Amino acid sequence: xxxxxxxxxxxxxxxxxxxxxxxxxxxxxxxxxxxxxxxxxxxxxxxxxxxxxxxxxxxxxxxxxxxxxxxxxxxxxxxxxxxxxxxxxxxxxxxxxxxxxxxxxxxxxxxxxxxxxxxxxxxxxxxxxxxxxxxxxxxxxxxxxxxxxxxxxxxxxxxxxxxxxxxxxxxxxxxxxxxxxxxxxxxxxxxxxxxxxxxxxxxxxxxxxxxxxxxxxxxxxxxxxxxxxxxxxxxxxxxxxxxxxxxxxxxxxxxxxxxxxxx
Amino acid sequence: xxxxxxxxxxxxxxxxxxxxxxxxxxxxxxxxxxxxxxxxxxxxxxxxxxxxxxxxxxxxxxxxxxxxxxxxxxxxxxxxxxxxxxxxxxxxxxxxxxxxxxxxxxxxxxxxxxxxxxxxxxxxxxxxxxxxxxxxxxxxxxxxxxxxxxxxxxxxxxxxxxxxxxxxxxxxxxxxxxxxxxxxxxxxxxxxxxxxxxxxxxxxxxxxxxxxxxxxxxxxxxxxxxxxxxxxxxxxxxxxxxxxxxxxxxxxxxxxxxxxxxxxxxxxxxxxxxxxxxxxxxxxxxxxxxxxxxxxxxxxxxxxxxxxxxx
Numbered sequence: 001x002x003x004x005x006x007x008x009x010x011x012x013x014x015x016x017x018x019x020x021x022x023x024x025x026x027x028x029x030x031x032x033x034x035x036x037x038x039x040x041x042x043x044x045x046x047x048x049x050x051x052x053x054x055x056x057x058x059x060x061x062x063x064x065x066x067x068x069x070x071x072x073x074x075x076x077x078x079x080x081x082x083x084x085x086x087x088x089x090x091x092x093x094x095x096x097x098x099x100x101x102x103x104x105x106x107x108x109x110x111x112x113x114x115x116x117x118x119x120x121x122x123x124x125x126x127x128x129x130x131x132x133x134x135x136x137x138x139x140x141x142x143x144x145x146x147x148x149x150x151x152x153x154x155x156x157x158x159x160x161x162x163x164x165x166x167x168x169x170x171x172x173x174x175x176x177x178x179x180x181x182x183x184x185x186x187x188x189x190x191x192x193x194x195x196x197x198x199x200x201x202x203x204x205x206x207x208x209x210x211x212x213x214x215x216x217x218x219x220x221x222x223x224x225x226x227x228x229x230x231x232x233x234x235x236x237x238x239x240x241x242x243x244x245x246x247x248x249x250x251x252x253x254x255x256x257x258x259x260x261x262x263x
Numbered sequence: 264x265x266x267x268x269x270x271x272x273x274x275x276x277x278x279x280x281x282x283x284x285x286x287x288x289x290x291x292x293x294x295x296x297x298x299x300x301x302x303x304x305x306x307x308x309x310x311x312x313x314x315x316x317x318x319x320x321x322x323x324x325x326x327x328x329x330x331x332x333x334x335x336x337x338x339x340x341x342x343x344x345x346x347x348x349x350x351x352x353x354x355x356x357x358x359x360x361x362x363x364x365x366x367x368x369x370x371x372x373x374x375x376x377x378x379x380x381x382x383x384x385x386x387x388x389x390x391x392x393x394x395x396x397x398x399x400x401x402x403x404x405x406x407x408x409x410x411x412x413x414x415x416x417x418x419x420x421x422x423x424x425x426x427x428x429x430x431x432x433x434x435x436x437x438x439x440x441x442x443x444x445x446x447x448x449x450x451x452x453x454x455x456x457x458x459x460x461x462x463x464x465x466x467x468x469x470x471x472x473x474x475x476x477x478x479x480x481x482x483x484x485x486x487x488x489x490x491x492x493x494x495x496x497x498x499x500x501x502x503x504x505x506x507x508x509x510x511x512x513x514x515x516x517x518x519x520x521x522x523x524x525x526x527x528x529x530x531x532x533x534x535x536x537x538x539x540x541x542x543x544x545x546x547x548x549x550x551x552x553x554x555x556x557x558x559x560x561x562x563x564x565x566x567x568x569x570x571x572x573x574x
Contacts, residue, residue, distance in 0.1 A: 062495075062552035063486045113551035120548065121559070127566045142439075142461050144471060147485050148497055151461040152550040154440060155447050158419030159547045166424070166570035182461075184412035185400075185440045190420055204412035204440070205402030213402050223407060233410050 007031055023240045032197050032240055034177060036079070037086040037101040040136055044244055045090035045099060052088040054121050057114045059083065063147040071107070071145065079106045083114045084139070087122040089131065093248035097134050098126040104138040104178070111183055112143035116153025119187060120160040127167040132251050134172045137188045140206075141181015154186035161190040170254040172247065175202050175225065175234065189233070193250055195243075196225035196234045270476065275299055282508070292456070294482040297489075298464060300456040300508045301435045302398075307513040308367075309336050309351025309394035312434065315517035316524070317342060320349070325376060329409060332373030334365045334401070335445075337380040339389070342521065345528065348384035350377045350445055351394030354435070367436075368401035371414035374444045378418050381425055390428040390528050393445040398463060400441030415444040422447040423547060424540050424572075428531035432502065432520060433457040433489075434509075449543050450527055451497070453489035454516060455504040459497075460487035497550070537573050544573075 004015040009031035019026070023043055024033040035043070041050050061068045076082060084106040090099050100122040102109045111119075119135065126133035142150040164171055173191030177200035184204050188194075196202060203210075203223035211218055221227050228234045238246045279299050282292075292300075300306070313320050317340030324331040336353040339346060352369065355361035377393075384391045400411050422429060422445075429448030437446070437459030453459060462470070464482040469475040486492075489501045502519050505512040531539060548563060567573045 056555040058554040060552045060554060063484070065484055113553045117551050117553060117556075121562075124562050124566050127569055128562070144462050144467055146552070147461055148459060148487070148492060148495065149550065149552055151439060151443055152497065152547070154416075154443055155419050155423065155547050156550055158416060159423035159447070159544050162420045162424045163544065163566055163570065163573075165420075166572060167566065168569075182440055185415040185444075186419055187416070189410075189413040189416035203407050204400065204415070205407065209402045210404060210407065214404055218404070222404075231408055231410065233413055 025240050030198065030239070032177065032199055034104060034138070036105050037081060037103040040101045041086065041088075041090070041099065043240070044134075044136075044247070045092060046094065050088050050090040050099065052086060053125065054087050054118045055082060057083065057117055059112055059114045059146070061145075062113065062149045063145075065145050065147070068145040075107050079103065081106050083118065084109045084111070085115045085118050087118045087125075089125065089129070092134075092244060092251065095248055095251045096129070096131045097247075097251060098122050098129070098131050100133070100135040102136060102138045102183075104140070107143065109137075109139035109183070110141060110143035110150070111139060111153050111157075111186075112146040112150045113153065115143070116150075116156045119157045123157075123160040123164045123171065126169050126171075127164050130169060132170045132172060132254060133164065134174065134247060135187065135191075136174045136176055137179040137183055138176045139179055139181065139183035139188075141183060151182065154182045157187040158190060161187050165192075170250070172250055174238075174243070174247075175228075176200050178202070180204065180206055192254065193236075194234045195236050195238050195246070196228060198225055198237055198239055200225040202228045202234070279303060291490075294458070294485070294488050294491075295464070295479040297456045297458050298482050298487075301458045303508065303510060304361075305356060306435055306508070306510045307516065308354050308356070308396055309349070309434065310353060311513055312394060312432075312517050312520060313338075313340055313349050313351070315514055316340070316521045317347075317349070323380060326372040326379055328375055329372045332369050332376055333363055334367050334369040334397070335373030335376055337376055342525065345525075346387075346389050347524070347528075348380050348389050348391045349394070350380055350391065352397035352442070352445070354396060365401060367397040368399060369397065369441060369444075370401050370403070370406045371409040371411045374400075374411075374414035374418050377445050378421055381422060381429070385425050385427050388427060390430070390532060391425070391448070392524055393429065393431040393448065395431060395433045395437050395442045395446055395459075396435035397438050397441045398436050399438035400444065415440050418444045419447050423544060426536035426540060426572075428528060428539060429543075430524060430527055433459050433498075438463060447547065449531055449539065450499045452500055452502050452520075452523060453492060453498050454502045454509060455489055456508055457489055458482075458487045459492055460485050541567060541573055
């Protein structure tokens with residue numbers, strides 16, 4: 001297949017094969033295309049090392065909202081994912097890590113009961129196996145279709161992060177495009193180190209909501225990764241081709257805390 | 264304001280008048296009526312309850328980093344010689360006050376002030392009582408620049424492991440992450456006509472129903488009343504208001520809140536901090552509805568064992 005598409009940023013034609021070779025980053029302008037969970041895991045984990053867990057978890061319809069069950073089924077079919085996050089254990093450059101990857105393609109990466117539960121289980125798995133926890137975020141926020149249960153997942157994942165911190169196991173967050181709402185206002189901002197992909201939109205309120213509040217257009221680059229770096233809310237912006245080595249660097253430099261503490 | 268909003272507002276005012284003269288004991292109040300009552304101007308807010316509950320109160324200002332947020336009140340109060348840290352969203356009682364207090368919508372410094380006062384309470388062994396009453400965190404330019412997401416996230420994390428009892432009361436509007444930002448604790452109560460939801464009914468209507476004028480319908484579908492949340496086991500109990508609503512008799516509700524605070528603190532203050540926090544985390548950790556749940560209880564106990572404070 002030699003399908004070619006126009007890059008949404010520079011509008012140049014780039015073939016699928018070339019794009020894939022460059023990890024879905026436009027070789028002309030550096031635009032980072034969105035990845036689904038499978039593509040991300042393939043790029044980050046050592047080949048064949050990823051073992052998924054909590055895969056069987058499946059959303060219910062806790063507030064009995066019309067149409068939610070169908071919407072879920074439709075998304076499961078289209079994405080061939082069960083939910084908006086995939087979690088598992090893997091190695092990265094030979095080092096063991098718990099990996100959670102959110103996918104915006106599944107209901108906008110929204111966090112309902114299952115996403116909250118899987119993130120929580122991932123953090124606890126990291127604590128128990130003394131492996132750093134790495135979470136790739138991509139989310140429009142809380143899953144409104146689950147009402148108050150979705151809001152509570154913010155508290156749940158944040159309290160899991162609090163516990164993880166007390167065990168001395170590191171939490172690394174990689175913010176990818178877009179990360180907003182309830183995910184930003186919970187575990188996404190609680191990493192020991194917070195990395196962002198270039199150009200990623202990162203914020204609490206969405207740009208259109210803010211524009212509605214202030215009654216004017218937002219300045220260029222507002223809420224982008226580079227803006228958040230300048231404002232002090234992310235540690236580093238790491239382009240995709242450097243992510244694996246930077247993550248393994250962080251894993252190497254954060255090892256051993258736990259054993260010293262419990263000795 | 265577009266036409267649908269104007270119409271909605273007009274029917275809302277008419278509806279509030281109807282509620283005022285109807286006898287709510289004859290039938291169950293609708294979710295939308297609760298939404299209207301919870302937002303009604305003149306409904307008692309955090310400052311009113313603090314005033315009615317405390318023998319003495321001293322307000323403490325500022326986040327020590329950027330500024331003081333008038334949409335968040337905080338300070339130390341006493342009830343019968345017992346010192347308690349109070350934190351609350353603060354709306355105004357009229358238009359002028361509402362503009363001054365940003366309609367109860369906090370900026371990051373509001374959440375950071377709340378956390379500062381909670382950590383201060385922890386240091387001196389004072390329990391914390393939070394009053395929630397906000398449409399949400401402020402979705403403004405400055406709020407984003409100063410990290411409203413980070414401020415709320417940090418509060419969720421820190422409040423979940425705070426070593427003193429934390430009680431939260433939703434007294435009016437419990438709007439999304441902005442409400443949750445001071446809503447993580449040992450006990451959560453709602454006033455009879457308060458609401459608590461992940462998004463406003465208007466937001467839900469415009470995003471999911473694609474029609475902002477369907478907010479009433481959204482309010483019902485979202486299951487956001489005290490009754491709903493009691494049934495879901497999200498809140499511990501419902502605090503009564505007089506039939507016409509809390510604004511008709513603030514003292515009645517204040518006394519009920521005070522009684523609850525004293526009753527809870529007698530029990531919670533006697534617990535060792537580690538037990539308190541373990542129990543709080545266990546409660547939060549158990550929230551969620553899904554298929555394929557595993558026995559998370561043992562896992563949680565194992566994780567507690569790996570910590571210094573909670574093993």
